[in-house]
Amino acid sequence: SYQKVLEENRKLYNQVQDLKGNIRVYCRVRPFLPGQPNSLSTVDHLDDGNITITTPSKYGKEGKKSFTFNKVFGPSGTQEEVFADTQPLIRSVLDGYNVCIFAYGQTGSGKTHTMTGPSDLTKETLGVNYRALIEIRNSSQKGFNVPDANLVPVTSTSDVLNLMNLGHKNRAVSATAMNDRSSRSHSCLTVHVQGKNMTSGTILRGSMHLVDLAGSERVDKSEVLGDRLKEATHINKSLSALGDVIASLAQKNSHVPYRNSKLTQLLQDSLGGQAKTLMFVHVSPELNAVGETLSTLKFAERVSTVELGSARANKEGSDVKELREQISSLKAALARKE
Ligand code: ADP
Ligand code: MG
Numbered sequence: 001s002y003q004k005v006l007e008e009n010r011k012l013y014n015q016v017q018d019l020k021g022n023i024r025v026y027c028r029v030r031p032f033l034p035g036q037p038n039s040l041s042t043v044d045h046l047d048d049g050n051i052t053i054t055t056p057s058k059y060g061k062e063g064k065k066s067f068t069f070n071k072v073f074g075p076s077g078t079q080e081e082v083f084a085d086t087q088p089l090i091r092s093v094l095d096g097y098n099v100c101i102f103a104y105g106q107t108g109s110g111k112t113h114t115m116t117g118p119s120d121l122t123k124e125t126l127g128v129n130y131r132a133l134i135e136i137r138n139s140s141q142k143g144f145n146v147p148d149a150n151l152v153p154v155t156s157t158s159d160v161l162n163l164m165n166l167g168h169k170n171r172a173v174s175a176t177a178m179n180d181r182s183s184r185s186h187s188c189l190t191v192h193v194q195g196k197n198m199t200s201g202t203i204l205r206g207s208m209h210l211v212d213l214a215g216s217e218r219v220d221k222s223e224v225l226g227d228r229l230k231e232a233t234h235i236n237k238s239l240s241a242l243g244d245v246i247a248s249l250a251q252k253n254s255h256v257p258y259r260n261s262k263l264t265q266l267l268q269d270s271l272g273g274q275a276k277t278l279m280f281v282h283v284s285p286e287l288n289a290v291g292e293t294l295s296t297l298k299f300a301e302r303v304s305t306v307e308l309g310s311a312r313a314n315k316e317g318s319d320v321k322e323l324r325e326q327i328s329s330l331k332a333a334l335a336r337k338e
Helices: 002-019 079-084 087-094 111-115 128-142 158-165 226-250 262-266 287-304 318-337
Strands: 023-029 043-046 050-055 063-068 071-073 098-104 173-178 187-197 203-212 275-283
Touching: 023 287, 050 287, 063 287, 079 128, 087 098, 087 128, 087 187, 087 203, 087 275, 098 111, 098 287, 111 128, 111 203, 111 275, 128 187, 128 203, 226 262, 226 287, 275 287
Parallel strands: 023 071, 023 275, 098 203, 098 275
Antiparallel strands: 043 050, 050 063, 173 187, 187 203
16 A cells, blocks of 8 residues: 555656646647658658658758657647647647747648648548647536636637637637738637636636747748738747747746747746646658748757746636645655655
8 A cells, every 4th residue: 555655656656746837848840741742851850759850961961860859740749639738738728828839840841730721621630729628628527517608709810700609608718810821920819717626616717829920930021011021020030039938947047038028928928837738730741941940949958948937827716726735645654654
């Protein structure tokens, strides 16, 4: 039984570790698209947590560079597999956590594919947005009582209309969307969830930002003019503001420049240490994309070094309290054995 106590203790320790907020980074490599030659890829090697990129001399300084992330999905990774590793985070929204999931990468690398899915959407190819909403709606059957069900789109986009068409009942979801699927704009779906734990009566409020960021590529100014240029530079500004916020969090600076862009203001709650954050970093396999791929992965590496404080539920749920109590009683039991 001593063994059992140790085992229990370890399990609880892991659960508590899991409740700690930090930034997770998942890397996803897009497959070659139909009609593209697929013999040459910049991805030299990948496994569950590592990816190695090869630069052929023609495209820059020849060499290999490896990166480590919490998870690496190869070109054959499915939407279902990606969601299986996202689901625990979505579930924590129901426990009252703020969760932020954002998709980063150059245009064409698969951000929208991950977050929404391809244009010819099927049940199998539904992206994280749909699966997350379905998960939260289904939650009403898992002991979450949702008295006032509503879904309120503030600015409609086709994505949100599609979500509404899913037409599930018993949801306490309000969604706000901004912008469209353009590669030059960010697209953000915000979901607020309020739930009541039927056994303890605790009210929990969680929120979830699902962000499909603008393309991270450097904008060639000769290609965009006038308002488009203003828009493009503005968006690049907000991505670099995001980079600055992340760098300053990584350096544990006392001042974090959230106010420098709308995007970082929006994400402040999610990046500030009270939340759980997941970044999907997307990579195109083509040789001529290797420059952007490397700068994308370097950015992601920087993001993954950020340590946030412990994530906290907006109202301490009985789950956390219960875990704490169990831990102290297990510690006491262990002490008695020693
Ligand atoms: P982004 O949003 O980053 O600009 P998209 O998500 O639009 O890129 O992806 C570009 C193209 O590649 C689309 O046709 C998309 O369906 C396809 N694609 C992206 N990722 C995958 C994937 N993992 N599997 C299959 N097709 C993908
Ligand atoms: Mg897109």
